[in-house]
Amino acid sequence: MNEDLELSVTRLIDAPVDVVWRVFTEQTNEWFCPKPWRAEVDWDLRAGGRSSTVMYGPNGEENRMDGIILEAIPGKRVVFTDAFKGDWMPQGPFMVGIFEFSDEGGKTRYTGRARHWTDVAKQQHQAMGFADGWSKVAEQLAELAEKAKAEA
Template sequence: MPVIDITPDPDSLTMTIAAEFHAPLERVWSTFTDPRQLERFWGPPGWPATFTQFDFTPGGLAQYAMTGPRGESSRGRWEFVRIDAPDAFEVLDGFADENGALVEGMPAMRMVFSFTADGDRTRFDGVTYFTSLESLEQAVGMGMVEGTRLAMGQLDAVLQDLRSYAQGAGTRTELLTDTHVRITRLIDGPRELVWRAHHEPELLRRWLLGPDGWQLIECQVGDTYRYVWQQSDDESTRFGFEGETVLSDPIRRAVTTEKMIGTDGPSTLNDLQLYEEDGATLLTLLIEYPDKDTRDMILATGMTDGMEASYARLENVVRSGA
């Protein structure tokens, strides 16, 4: 995690962010000034950003929207005030409506981003200036501190090429909050095939199996889905999950609910995101649990090991051309 500290200061009406990255200054600068790279971290997990405009010149505008796991949208706008490449830039930031106009009554901010080289590392300092104590408190109350920390925590994957970052690491599980877990796995193959392998029954039956010895005996896909597994020919081992699609953005993102068949317990929310670089796909699965106890109970079942067995098969399916 690159973030060192995030500090709201009601006396100076500021919020400061200090971070350090294991990358040269020019590389870090490019992640903040290239909209395609910004999209990979500008927004906390579960709220990825899409930049529809990015005029990186003094007086130019950037427009973006962050889309939540249930299709919610939060739009923002930057006006670039000052650019001193590659050391600093300054923007006027605000919430925007669907037409790109600033939303009245929402906090407006001035943000200054500064970058300092330190050998093979780069120090990042961000200062957000608020117009009033009320606007600072409103931003903090909306989760800006934790959201910023989680968003910046995604930069390690952006600063390295995908293969250097994830190849050979297997399936990784990160605890983000009491109710959120992030699963990542590099699949050596194109995103289109990884997407197909998650949505076509004949491909799902080849890899979505967990540990050896299990079979996917029911596989229904679509707006609603149902998966049922069985170990060998032993019907007493049969179990399954069902749910519905909440959001679908082929071939980039799919959000579904998940609930064990035959139980009355609450559902989880599974947010699958795929990013391709140099012929490899980073699969990220953000799981939202109803509470910490449910999260810990499911993780204790050996979920990560079972997912790695399945994802290893998935990689073989993708390598074979699906």
């Protein structure tokens, strides 16, 4: 793996993995993109499953991302790519996305990774605001999971 082509964020969430996973899968539209943007996420969380996301901006922007789930291990990891759309139709690849969850003493270490085919794609993702955007998404996931833990 060429780590020079990877961007990542990590966050320790004060909730157990099962709670974070439940929020990750059941409240995806609430955490998936930084507010004031909103998302409509449709993931078939199994290898070969469809990944479809539409993000809507506050000024009418619309960003559609279709892809394929490559791996889905409940409570552990989800891997997806935009290199293909439905029925394994190739499309211009931008990245492989990875969401990972691990237990750290009853809390959850969440890591979001974006692996790129080229340095140009990585630089484009950085310029799009990867660090701020994916960090905000991790923060929103953490807030929802910590609230769910408190309400349990």
